[in-house]
Amino acid sequence: MAEVKAKYDDQAHAINARNVTFDFDSVPMHYIPGEPFATHIINVMHLVLPEGERAMADCLAEALPLIDDERLREEVAGFVGQEAMHASSHELARNHLEKLGLDVGPMVDAMAWLVDRILGDHGLSGRAKHEWLCERLALFAAMEHYTAVIGEWLLTQDQLEKKGMHPAMLDLIRWHGAEEVEHRSVVFDAYMHVDGSYARKARGALITSPALLALFIVSADYLFRKDPTAAKGRFWPWQFARATWQGTIPSFTTFFTEIPRYLRPGFHPSQLGPMDNAIRYLAQSPAARAGES
Numbered sequence: 373m374a375e376v377k378a379k380y381d382d383q384a385h386a387i388n389a390r391n392v393t394f395d396f397d398s399v400p401m402h403y404i405p406g407e408p409f410a411t412h413i414i415n416v417m418h419l420v421l422p423e424g425e426r427a428m429a430d431c432l433a434e435a436l437p438l439i440d441d442e443r444l445r446e447e448v449a450g451f452v453g454q455e456a457m458h459a460s461s462h463e464l465a466r467n468h469l470e471k472l473g474l475d476v477g478p479m480v481d482a483m484a485w486l487v488d489r490i491l492g493d494h495g496l497s498g499r500a501k502h503e504w505l506c507e508r509l510a511l512f513a514a515m516e517h518y519t520a521v522i523g524e525w526l527l528t529q530d531q532l533e534k535k536g537m538h539p540a541m542l543d544l545i546r547w548h549g550a551e552e553v554e555h556r557s558v559v560f561d562a563y564m565h566v567d568g569s570y571a572r573k574a575r576g577a578l579i580t581s582p583a584l585l586a587l588f589i590v591s592a593d594y595l596f597r598k599d600p601t602a603a604k605g606r607f608w609p610w611q612f613a614r615a616t617w618q619g620t621i622p623s624f625t626t627f628f629t630e631i632p633r634y635l636r637p638g639f640h641p642s643q644l645g646p647m648d649n650a651i652r653y654l655a656q657s658p659a660a661r662a663g664e665s
């Protein structure tokens with residue numbers, strides 16, 4: 373615990389929501405040219421993340437009164453603002469894809485229902501309310517591990533540029549990925565502060581890892597089937613295997629190989645890669661610069 377605390381202090385810095393401005397008008401349906409399925413894997417972020425991020429922001433806001441560390445309270449408040457901005461930015465991208473003919477309404481409604489059913493507060497009170505809050509913090513801490521790992525991947529690979537991905541969509545996912553790296557410790561620290569049980573943390577990781585993988589596959593399959601483009605190809609598993617092999621999307625094995633690292637005693641998110649890539653990207657992200665001016 374002492375080691376965890378020391379690491380947190382080492383990297384603590386103010387976290388604030390940035391204004392961003394995106395222009396998706398010129399984004400085509402397959403914004404990674406020639407890669408319909410990889411495009412829909414990225415689209416899962418527009419479809420699934422906004423609901424999940426709102427549920428996470430609500431959970432952290434509920435935990436705030438239990439956090440008496442002033443610095444961590446500031447970070448949680450900044451985190452809630454960042455996640456709200458992520459959700460609304462992905463929604464803009466989703467609206468644009470709907471204009472292009474990708475009918476995602478029923479899936480979005482189903483996702484909102486599911487997230488509320490599974491991750492809502494369920495109107496509990498007393499001890500049950502506290503236990504459920506801790507459980508959700510453990511689940512969200514594990515999810516944030518994956519968003520940080522994928523964020524790091526987005527910042528350090530150039531395959532999406534090589535493939536000619538539309539710059540506005542690339543900026544959206546890199547800006548998001550960079551802020552995920554920037555706030556990677558917040559939910560973990562909040563969980564450790566409010567509860568910190570190793571068994572609960574392990575349970576959160578073991579539930580979250582296969583659930584996220586299944587969510588990505590099922591949602592991308594749905595989007596692929598909804599895609600009205602005639603030339604999208606017929607068999608997505610082949611496109612999936614090729615995109616994984618070429619490094620256009622992160623490997624699905626990440627959802628298994630990260631479990632031992634996350635569950636190592638003494639692990640802290642600050643032990644992931646350097647923060648520098650994220651801070652540098654955020655300083656020059658076109659959407660963040662446009663939002664500033």
Ligand SMILES: [Fe+2]
Binds near residue numbers: 455458519548552
């Ligand atoms: Fe986010």
Ligand SMILES: [Fe+2]
Binds near residue numbers: 551555
């Ligand atoms: Fe996040």
